[in-house]
Amino acid sequence: MTNVFSEEKPEVLDYIEKLEKNNHIDPELFDKYKVNRGLRDLNGNGVLTGLTEISEIMSFIMDGDQRINCDGQLYYRGINVQDLVKGFVKEKRFGFEEATYLLLFGELPNKQDLDIFVKVLSHYRTLPTSFVRDIIMKAPSRDMMNTLARSVLTLYSYDDRASDTSIPNVLRQSLELIALFPLLAVYGYQAYCHYELGQSLYIHSPQPELSTAENILYLLRPDSKYTELEARILDIALVLHAEHGGGNNSTFTCHVVTSSGTDTYSAIAAALGSLKGPKHGGANIKVCEMFEDMKKNVNDWNDEEEISIYLRKLLHKEAFDKAGLIYGMGHAIYSKSDPRAEVFKKFVRNLAEEKGRMDEFALYSNVERLAPLIISDERKMYKGVSANVDFYSGFVYHMLELPTELYTPIFAIARISGWSAHRIEELLNAGKIIRPAYRNVHERREYIPINER
Structure with missing residues (x-):
């Protein structure tokens, strides 16, 4: 199919000139109308647009009216992430599943709760029959974030209750996506390597007894081998990337799209699109x-x-x-x-x-x-x-010999936990659709009939 907007066609340059001419806004107008560009004030502080109990970022303390910068702190449900990591590392456990439980349910699991939760994730770590063959291996993308988003949107078709936004159903969908993200990302990369780069195709099945971090390395490597230190450091990376306040671009995107009442797959695909951007996840x-x-x-x-x-x-x-x-x-x-x-x-x-x-x-x-x-x-x-x-x-x-194509998807594998928690929080506290204001600065003018233009 011929692309009428191919770069070789000279008329495209005409369109670009019109775009640049008719979409330029004088930077001084942003100051004149006191616009908080990027939803930040003049000091770079985020404009308060919502409330959350999921995580907190602290970078300064107030002494009266004076703001004093301090060493940064990150809290998941009120618990310092440094203490969380220190806890499971000391006990020689993997922590991503525990962090995910904490973010979703608001409390630390006891051993029995955690064991059950790990089994639930393991149960959901199975793709629909022929999904790898029919979806992932057909038309593989050179960008794994696009592959991941396409796979998420396609899973809508395999879900009999895809548009049900009741909390029990959204929780079920969230747990499935948290469990499946490693498979979707790694299998997408394997398909790309095989069909685009001519390399051998390796499709390993996840192992139920392995943690999320271990399964990523098991699925990715041809021999499925890894050291304990490799798996534990990848696990820590997942914990540290799992959540970072409601105001980061992809999580806010998830909040915005969720507020419209749409389905889980659309909300998570939108968050993936945000995370893909080089200013955010890359x-x-x-x-x-x-x-x-x-x-x-x-x-x-x-x-x-x-x-x-x-x-x-x-x-x-x-x-x-x-x-x-x-x-x-x-x-x-x-x-x-x-x-x-x-x-x-x-x-x-x-x-x-x-x-x-x-x-x-x-x-x-x-x-x-x-x-x-x-x-x-x-x-x-x-x-x-x-x-x-x-x-x-x-x-x-x-x-860890992870391919660069998977750097941002690894981020997504972790952040899906935070996105899911925020989506559920938005639904449970559902208010108005999130709709910030934009001020029009174009002068009004009369319509001119086409023969008089």
Whole structure:
């Protein structure tokens, strides 16, 4: 089929010119009408649009009228994530299932509750008959997030109660999606490798006795083998990515779409579309690419001066992608520290030792220490800057030999827990459809008959 809007056709340029001419809004108008662009105020704080009990992000404390930046904290249902991780790590358990239970039901499970919940997820970890053959393997996409979204939307057709938004049914759908996301992502990647890259096709069945993290590695690797440390660090990554307040773009998208009264599959597919964006879920890929360029251009990874020169080049748009950014540094909310990065770093070193990549870990550590100093020296800062969770997660995924195509889907495999909790919270507290206001700034004019234009 011929694409009438092919880039080769000259009339497309005419359309683009019209688009640019007739859609430009004077930036000064946003200030004039006090528009909170990006739903943030002039200080970068998120505009309050709802209430939640699911998670809390703390980056500052108030002393009277004075705002004081503090080390970042993240709470799941009132429990500090650092304590949550410390708890299951100390007991040598996998934690993602426990974190998911906590996010969904609002309390920590006892051993019996957790055992039953794990069995429920295992029960749901089975795709409909021939789904892999008929859906995933046909027309494989080069982008796994598109594959994941298409699979989620297609599951609507296999659900006899797809549009039922009663809480028991939505919970059932949520548990199924939480259980199936690893299969949908990994199988989509395997199909892509086989049909697009000509590689051998491996389709392993999930194992009921394995955790979510273990099953991801079991499904992905041709020999299904992995070390205990690999699985435990991937599990921690899933816990840290499972939820991050109701205001992040994909979770807010889930709230917005849910408020319309639509089905679970549509709401989750919309959240996936948001997470796919490079400003949201794809940041860790940029971190990895930046470090690959850095390793080529910095000869001595322990030379602070040489590293600093490269970092300044990044800020001056003279290195890597010329975007003027040091990827993995800074966060929209956190200032002094991102608690997820703080938790992650403790385990990254162990994995680097196991993989024999301590030289790279040293480079990451040097950049983490030097970048905030250089950024504050080069630019006017309104709050502190520190390494965010993406700074180390890409390095971890690379050491786990996860393909970059699965970096953002791994994020989705974790965040589906938070999305599900927020969808249920929105339904239980259903109010008005979420509909923010936009002010029109175009002058009014008369209609002109076509022969007079």
